[in-house]
Amino acid sequence: MKILIKNGRIIDPASGTDNVADLLIENGLVTGISKDISPEKTEKVIDATGKVVCPGFIDLHVHLREPGVEGKETIESGCKAAAAGGFTSICPMPNTNPAADCLPVIDFIKNTATKVSLIRVLPIAAITKGRKGQELSPMGELAEAGVVGFSDDGDYVSSSSLLLNALLYSRTFDLPIMEHCEDACLAEGGLMNEGLLACRLGLKGITNATEEIAVNRDIALAKESGGRLHLCHISTAGSVELVRQAKAAGIRVSAEVTPHHLTLTEAEVNGYNTSAKVNPPLRTQTDIEALIAGLKDGTIDAIATDHAPHTRNDKLCEFGLAANGISGLETALASLMGLVHSGKLSLSLLIEKLTLGPQQVLGEKYQNIGNLKAGSCADVVIFDPDEEWTVDTAKFFSKGKNTPLEGRKLKGRVKTTIACGQIVYQQA
Numbered sequence: 001m002k003i004l005i006k007n008g009r010i011i012d013p014a015s016g017t018d019n020v021a022d023l024l025i026e027n028g029l030v031t032g033i034s035k036d037i038s039p040e041k042t043e044k045v046i047d048a049t050g051k052v053v054c055p056g057f058i059d060l061h062v063h064l065r066e067p068g069v070e071g072k073e074t075i076e077s078g079c080k081a082a083a084a085g086g087f088t089s090i091c092p093m094p095n096t097n098p099a100a101d102c103l104p105v106i107d108f109i110k111n112t113a114t115k116v117s118l119i120r121v122l123p124i125a126a127i128t129k130g131r132k133g134q135e136l137s138p139m140g141e142l143a144e145a146g147v148v149g150f151s152d153d154g155d156y157v158s159s160s161s162l163l164l165n166a167l168l169y170s171r172t173f174d175l176p177i178m179e180h181c182e183d184a185c186l187a188e189g190g191l192m193n194e195g196l197l198a199c200r201l202g203l204k205g206i207t208n209a210t211e212e213i214a215v216n217r218d219i220a221l222a223k224e225s226g227g228r229l230h231l232c233h234i235s236t237a238g239s240v241e242l243v244r245q246a247k248a249a250g251i252r253v254s255a256e257v258t259p260h261h262l263t264l265t266e267a268e269v270n271g272y273n274t275s276a277k278v279n280p281p282l283r284t285q286t287d288i289e290a291l292i293a294g295l296k297d298g299t300i301d302a303i304a305t306d307h308a309p310h311t312r313n314d315k316l317c318e319f320g321l322a323a324n325g326i327s328g329l330e331t332a333l334a335s336l337m338g339l340v341h342s343g344k345l346s347l348s349l350l351i352e353k354l355t356l357g358p359q360q361v362l363g364e365k366y367q368n369i370g371n372l373k374a375g376s377c378a379d380v381v382i383f384d385p386d387e388e389w390t391v392d393t394a395k396f397f398s399k400g401k402n403t404p405l406e407g408r409k410l411k412g413r414v415k416t417t418i419a420c421g422q423i424v425y426q427q428a
Contacts, residue, residue: 008048056088068097309400
């Protein structure tokens with residue numbers, strides 16, 4: 001299929017492009033960007049007047065739940081949700097059941113994705129067998145099978161010697177070790193950000209130090225090993241500063257932040273709102289400002305959703321028993337556009353952190369995605385930056401309806417998603 005997208009504002013951070021033009025797609029590749037491309041009879045023409053045209057988004061951190069917990073999400077439903085959110089490449093975390101710590105599970109995920117989805121699914125494998133933090137997974141075999149990184153996400157690798165070995169071994173494949181930074185002993189029993197609100201609600205708090213101690217240790221091990229460290233969902237001002245200093249020292253470290261940690265504070269928990277219970281917890285406005293500053297100065301490389309779908313019963317219970325997580329693929333862009341409309345982030349920088357930034361974390365092997373250069377894979381999203389809509393989880397493609405944004409009016413909406421030259425989502 002040939003697709004001609006006309007009159008859109010084309011923003012491609014990889015090439016520095018930001019102007020109104022036409023974009024031509026042929027045989028699954030971007031073949032040209034210029035003014036006034038004349039359509040041929042065989043082409044599908046999409047009028048993008050007043051809309052933004054940019055590379056398809058790349059999500060470094062999602063939970064698809066399959067195999068093992070298909071009641072919360074399947075690879076198919078998660079990929080449909082991703083496409084609706086403008087994501088054309090997603091990286092599922094290995095906390096499935098069984099854990100993605102061996103070739104059969106990785107092959108199952110890849111084969112299932114090939115059958116049920118038109119977007120790119122790039123699995124992340126477990127650092128340790130069973131994600132138990134006791135013995136390294138067969139990292140060499142998993143790297144050869146095509147995983148894009150290693151993580152025990154949801155659990156911190158508490159053994160410094162084990163993580164050091166993982167970082168050293170990962171240098172062989174130049175793949176990142178993607179760490180969930182949380183000192184388990186400090187965090188034990190914690191339910192929300194530590195502060196006055198936690199005291200008032202009678203909920204045990206989780207201190208910023210819980211994350212920052214882990215970040216500091218992991219950076220030290222990255223320095224010692226020379227391995228690639230990627231820090232998942234950092235949430236505190238202190239973590240931002242630690243990463244900033246590490247990068248200045250030449251340590252191979254990258255970091256991601258979630259849409260909810262950029263846009264929501266601990267105040268969302270008021271009234272024991274379980275839809276706002278996440279790990280790491282929602283923090284303060286001061287932390288949000290530091291995270292935004294980290295995006296601006298390059299300390300934080302990427303925005304990743306940490307899409308964590310749950311069943312209704314997982315959240316419809318007392319706060320202490322509720323599962324952590326937000327179903328975020330379908331609201332990510334619109335929630336983040338609030339930062340653009342308020343002047344806190346430029347549109348081009350936001351797109352960069354959803355495209356070029358995550359592509360660079362994935363590495364050179366994936367340089368044909370996350371950009372609109374001629375010859376690159378035709379992963380494209382078209383969105384209206386100004387369209388207002390109300391979040392209605394009943395219309396989510398994801399099985400997970402758990403979000404504190406239910407019923408809220410957002411501004412910015414994905415209209416069309418194209419993956420490898422095929423239209424995989426069109427807003428009705």
